[in-house]
Amino acid sequence: MKLVIGCDQGALELKEHVKEVLKEFTDITVEDVGTYTTDSVDYPDIAEKICAKITSGEADRGIALCGTGIGISIACNKVKGIRAALCHNVFTARMSRQHNNANVLAMGGRDVGFGPATEMVRVWVKEKFLGGRHERRVNKIMAIADKRNS
Template sequence: MKLVIGSDHGAVELKEEIKDLLKAEFPDVEVEDMGTFGKESVDYPDIAEKVCTPVAKGEADRGIVLCGTGIGISIAANKVKGIRAALCHETYTAKMSRQHNNANILAMGGRTTGPEIAKEIVRTWMTTEFEGGRHERRVNKIMALEQK
């Protein structure tokens, strides 16, 4: 699996914690960091585009985006055709985002989510599979909205 990750300046520290977790616990996952790499102010829509484009094109399987709250970057991510980004604050929403919505992007906030719960969210999101069935029909309807 290939995963792309990126954050704005408001979540760069959390991004590094998540990268460490992915390296330690998911060694078969190739992780590509799309930035940012410092505390200098950057615009989260630019990071969302950098992460979501390879996922939408099928060049990566999933992505993780982070900003201060996770709100702005999740909104931006969902503007990219083919993306289903889910803003998660705990493991239940992470699990449901995968099981029911087949989310291909996980969004979190560096100023709203502590590193330990963020790691639990990532573990859950990475190990939960899409259930399909009735959820497949609903995901297809979500994706059809892009064509209207």
């Protein structure tokens, strides 16, 4: 699996930690689209880079981080084909994959500690979409985006 990861300055430390966690998985390659310093950047710009990699097929999924995770998840969800889930614990990370087929995991660098982030990432990258009734619901979500973005 190819993952793309990015953050603003509010989540730089968390991004670096998550990249270390992802090294545990030999079947995952990671592309880091920034930021690389604590200088201020705009999270919508990072979200756009992450989503472009996914929608072009250059990446399978992404991890998007900002101070709270809220802004970057909103920005990601403006892109057709993206299902970004802002997660705060293992349960929401698991459900975002099983039920919602989330292709972007969003977290906040200022409110999620390294311990919970580690566990969320481990679960999220391994979890599979269950399909069935959930596929019908995800298809309806995507149909809304198709209607609104046409």
